[in-house]
Amino acid sequence: MRGGSYACHLALIADIFKSRFLLASLHIEAILRETSIARRGKRLEAVKDGAGLGDAYGATLERIKAQGGEKKKLAIAALT
Secondary structure, rough: OOHHHHHHHHHHHHHHHHHHHHHHHHHHHHHHHHOHHHHHHHHHHHHHHHHHHHHHHHHHHHHHHHHOOHHHHHHHHHHH
């Protein structure tokens, strides 16, 4: 295997794992934000049903937009 090709494969694998860990982190955060065990169970079921990174990211953006003031500004600045 050529060095450049190997490096490309490693970079691709790193990108895949970054998105997987981000997705897991967003899912865990969403589950823990629920206010009851029953609601957490429903959120967990939704995750098991295949909510993807786009869904989790979109839900996170909606939570950010719902916040006010400096927290919202800080969160948007961190994402851009």
